[in-house]
Amino acid sequence: MSFIYKTYPRLCVVAASLLLSVFSGCISSKEDEEHGEHVIPAHKPADFVVAVDILHSRIHSSLETEESVLELRDIIGWLPELAAQTDLAKDEWDRVHEVSRTLANVAWKNGAVTTDEIEREIDRLRVLADRAAEIDQYNSFETKDGDNV
Secondary structure, three states, X not given: OOHHHHHHHHHHHHHHHHHHXXXXXXXXXXXXXXXXXXXXXXXXXXXXXXXXXXXXXXXXXXXXXXXXXXHHHHHHHHHHHHHHOOOOOHHHHHHHHHHHHHHHOOOOOOOOOOOHHHHHHHHHHHHHHHHHHHHHHHHOOEOOOOOXX
16 A cells, blocks of 8 residues: 555544634633623722722612612622722731621612611721721832833
């Protein structure tokens, strides 16, 4: 037999496996695309300081719809995550987490909720938010263009 007839089956196997590996990497299922997307809700605050401000204003405003109550619960749930993105010390983050858990356990109902306990918890968050802003300001520096880095 000639050389071509001996190598042809091997060459076909190599070519087929190359084509298969190239095309399998380019094809993805719809399930993978949906799983890969990460949608950030419009009501998610940009950072911890903004979250505390929004939380304060929402608690003192009317919680008339179920959607507004759910958004408030979301913001409360995001507090530890947003605080973790700051340079707060661990014990300060622990306080944010504790306040978040306390506020999450409040039976939020339609209508403004302002009890003394909630006010104390919001005040604790405000102190921590001020501290986070102070630390972040200290840890950033201004470039020649005037941008903070």
